[in-house]
Amino acid sequence: MKLKIFVLYGGKSPEHEVSLRTAFTVLGSIDRRKHDVYPVYITRDGLWCCEGLLDRRPDRIEDLALQPEARSAAHTLGTVLIRWISEAGGQAVVLPLLHGANGEDGTVQGLCELLGVAYVGNGVLSAAITLDKEVSKRLLKQAGIEQAEYRCIRLEDWRQRAVRLMEEVESEIGFPCYVKPASLGSSIGISRCEDAIQLRQGIETAFQYDSKLVIEEEIDGREIQVAVMGNERPLASLPGEFIHRSRFFDFESKYLDKELVMSVPAAVPPEVTERVRVTALKAYGLHECSGLARVDFFLNKEGRLFLNEINAFPGFTGTSMYPVMWERTDGTAYGELIEKLMDYALTRHADRQAVRHAR
Template identity: 50%
Template sequence: MNEILNVHVVYGGKSAEHEVSLKTALNVLNRMDKRKYNVYPVYITRHGIWRMLPRLDHALASTAELETEAGPADGNAAASMGNWLTRRLAENGPHLVFPVIHGTCGEDGTLQGMLELADVPYVGNGVLASAAGMDKVMMKRIFTGAGIPQVEYEQLLRHEWEQRETACCDALERTIGYPCYVKPANLGSSIGIRRCADRDELLLAIGHAFRYDRKIIIEKEAAGREVQLAVLGNDRPICSVAGEFAREPGFFDYYKKYEAGNLVQRIPAQLAGSLREQLREYALQAYRLLDGSGLMRIDFFVTDQGEIYLNEVNTLPGFTPISMFPALWEKTDGTTYAELIDKLIGLALERHEQKRKIRYGREDV
């Protein structure tokens, strides 16, 4: 008889997207079948301290039940992490980690690297795909090399800005112009992003973005709809139908996404057949270029003239009540939330088993 799988849902973290991670964790924990898995919530505080919660056997009412303050016995971040590795993961039975940390220190390959070293299977993308997909500049450079259309962009490093502020503005006005968007290179959920229509707004936006990262990206505005597709799989990925949020024009900021409470999903998005197929081809191409595994949400701009621009990829998309990724699969093939979780766990185990076949020592011929 097979042993029941211990699933450790890791959430929170040192990220500006901490609160979004809690919402995702609440949904994942509540929808996970407790008859199939031993489910263990693992909370990482805003200061990076790992906190182990008891095995979950009931539904949670709110995200407040997922947060717990660190105590003196937890020590520092390294000690608390080591405590989790040596106590919880050393217990008998098979283990798997389900990361639902959005943003830095969870979605950017850092957590994935630690789990690779610990030889623990985990849901989602590996180190390379996570790191490259999180860094908007690196992501765009990879896609540019493959000929995937994107809006014009420039990167800016903090030390360049501090030394040549006026010259940087002059150069950006020549190459990108207005309106434009200023974004931290390594963040999501529209945090740290501002739209600029003139130099005064550009100066404020750059200063704001550098609060979240040492590298930022400035992009030319693409006037059009934002359309999203979901990709699922390992070596043979499949793509969902396209979806979009029916909303008023303008910047889709954090408040509109998570707090306004008036988002309406439109699935499938209203697109001509040729556009639907081209979006699907670009989404699968982007997934393979990053060597994706498990899941990825890929976002595009589609103009009124039918032009397509790949905006960004999300290597750990949200699973909140208004998140697009699970909704896209439900509308594509009827996959329920619980079934989607099962598929992701299965893909994680499949990828881990593939890695275990790799030989790391020298073999004499």
């Protein structure tokens, strides 16, 4: 009997388009001779849509935007659960290709746990803490993993004492600095600030996306990434980096720059490669990760390594850094990588199902 795969994409998130790009590649790569694939689109309003079994590879990204049958999130979610997932029979796994809030933050993972359905990627706890940059930084600090100096600001505190907070950031962090929404990815809502005017503007922009933000000092150095995969005994890939012209690697640089160059493995000494891989695995375990994650670092001119952040579900198109790093580390092809991640999901699910819930 074929494994049934429910591919979730879209979502009520500023990273909606990024998710669709990922889904387009994944849906075209899953071996449908081995699996039954059910695309499940979540609209920007949080409505769930499924038209059943995928009968052919999608031709365009636009074709993935399915039409909901109702205007109630609860109604549409219930329809998908009752009509498709609960009636699936056999072995099933959810593949949540969701980036940012309402998908990468533990919410969908919690739903899968309640339903007793296997799902790819990190669990509820690890998904939540990796997406929240401020909580993640606290864990890293407690573990003694070096990172940039930072400051957290909450919206209510900003409303009460904005002037004083500006002074504290200038004194403690200085310029240039980066202002980031605490729970968002793809560089959305992030600003590089060189003076107080830009800092205020950056804070106001970040608060449009989150009620908590992180302000970090700028580390003058290279951005090094490493892919991690696995459950109890995870593996780390060779590191990679993007060679780009922009000072700030923003959304446009990541997704629209035609001259962006990927360097895998990154041109760093063997000792640095080893430190990157060891530190990535340490951070992966510290955050209780499972399945997959991408760990990002800064490497300055003196050779100091600063952990930037952990991405619980990194970009996953055919040209994204995560799958490319694995292909160039051990030859794992894109379709094979998807199979491995589903195997990790099913193994973890079986282990969790074996846990007793009664005396």
